Amino acid sequence: MTDVIEREIKIKLDIDPSQLVRNLEKEGFEYLGEEEQEDVYLNGTVKDFRDTDEALRIRVVNDKVELTYKSPKMGKDSKSREEITVNLDNKESMIKILEKLGYKSSYVLRKRRISFRKGNFTVCVDNVEGLGNFIEIEGIDVKESDLVSFFQDFKGKFHLNGEPITKSYLELMVNKLDNSNPN
Structure with missing residues (x-):
């Protein structure tokens, strides 16, 4: 089990990502790898994480599966929150257990990182x-x-524009879906 405070800031890229990757390598950034991630976010029937600013996520990367609880945000200039993560053997079994406890899959996000x-x-x-x-x-x-x-x-060195985003990808996706569904 891992219990840490993760802080992050993101920015929407307005340049070619492959060019940025080449520039990072030229500037001596250590390459860690490339992966496909699938994140299954769950929400409770008794406790709605949208109201409490928490998250419960199952992440699949290659053959690795982990369950992460994310506390409400703490920072004002970054997305900072406590994260508690445990490794799992089986995504489907964990989802079944959580469903029995009143949690349901609410969103699935996929990304290449x-x-x-x-x-x-x-x-x-x-x-x-x-x-x-x-x-x-x-x-x-x-x-x-x-x-x-x-x-x-970093932003100055690599000539990136735009304001920092402190929302999670989940929040950005929910906002996008809400705005495209004007009911």
Whole structure:
């Protein structure tokens, strides 16, 4: 089990992601790998995570499956929250257990992620199905001010435009779906 404070900031990419990947490699960022991720978000019938700003997620990456609880957000300049993660052997069995406890699958997000490391930070170039391309910078158990400083330096160095996004991909997808469904 892992219990950490994860802080992250993302920005929508307005440049070619493959060019950014090449630039990261040229600048000495350590390549960590590329992966396809499937995130199944669950919501409770008794406790609605949309109201409490929490999340319960099952993530599948290759043959690895994990369950993560995410606390309400804590930071103002980044998306900061406590995360508790356990490894699982079987996604379907865990979903059945959670359904018996009153949780239901609410959203499924898929993304292709290319990850790099520089110091205490992981830099992810993400292509999120239905949302587009993003750069996400994450730090585990780092000060929010250090993350913001790294993000600003990174943004300047790689000539990225746009304001930081502190919403999760799930929140962005829900907002997109709500706006496309004006009932």
